[in-house]
Amino acid sequence: MTATSATGRGGGPLRWVRRLLLGALLMGLVVVGGTALHVWQVARIDDYSRADAIVVLGAAQYDGTPSSVFEARLDQAYKLYRKQVAPMIVTVGGKRVGDNYTEAASGKTYLENQGVPDDRILAVETGSDTLQSVEAVSKALLARGKSSVVLVSDPWHSLRTRTMTRDAGLAAWTAPTRTGPAVYTRESQAHGIFRETFALLWYQLTHFSADFKYTADQ
Template sequence: MKPAFGNRPHDPSPSRAGGFGAGLARWTRRLIAGAVLMAVVLVGGTAFRVWQVARIDDTRPADAIVVLGAAQYSGTPSSVFEARLEQAYKLYKRGVAPQIITVGGKQEGDEYTEAASGKMYLTDRGIPSSAITAVETGSDTLLSIDAVSAEMSSQGINSAVLVSDPWHSLRTRTMARDTGLQAWTAPTRQGPAVFTRESQLHGIARETGALLWYQLTHFSADFPYTAGQ
């Protein structure tokens, strides 16, 4: 005799196993899609903030104007560095701060540091040497900001207007504030960093990645930041 229907042994049917597998695959796809969406929102939001802060010119009075270094050649600033120094010169002449701090070390084989060449450029423009402090250390943004923070602390001052390229502003400001400085930005509006739409997009993309890396690790993503400038 055949067993009654209700007395059959329990045996999961292939359709149930297939349904479980399909459900798992569906949830896996949803998790992946959610992760991708979060990544897109994070990257897009950070890129927007890089662009937004790049447009800010905050020239309220401060203790110092800080010029982030860039490449120099035998004491002559590169076009990128010169644009930053010219912005610092204008801010000083407007009375934004009583002194300028130039910062940046030197690459192997260089005779001058970025900070020293920046100071020479500004004194040649007529700013008194006594109003310029050269912090001759720092091979990337984070090391430079740490060196500036230490110098300002030794002088008993705490507020700074940071001068760099527009796209570099948010990361520089974030690092400065993390050291305890009161910092805001007034970036240059001239030079190679802002010449073309391509250079602007490249700068935003680079700084978006570098800022996300810093926020994740608290290390600099510069290799070094002066490379090619």
């Protein structure tokens, strides 16, 4: 009986460590799962409420020609503009080393070719990731007395973009593109939700961006 009690006492702390580790693991799974669900829920939202501006998040461009990902976003922004959701469109994004054009400039040219007047497009040629882009847009719009935006990106990018934009001082909601490589297959959708779940958790934890070169088109 004494030996059994000693063994029990010896195993007690180890059992508590195991329980704590298991509890931490389960809590982590709940947080990750809940965030993934929220990413999915916001991805399904199409809010066409009136705003001061439509903001198109940049993506890759090739010598002034938008990639398929970027083109899908620009087409959605043009659709919103035609529906009079906002009187102006903001394109945003800088350029990589060796590029002749910024993402913002190539997006502006694309929209002008669709018939959007030059004075209805603001090109914010700054930003190499989502956080830099939304902060640059917020600064530019607030300086012009604009305070509300509808954000256009890929569906899975919506929640993180909206979170960052609101943190930057703008009222923001989302109307993402429903076309393009980001939504073609279930695999691309699952990849987008997975990536954005951890990118959002990282941002909420550190307030730094977690954008990496995960596809050539992005």
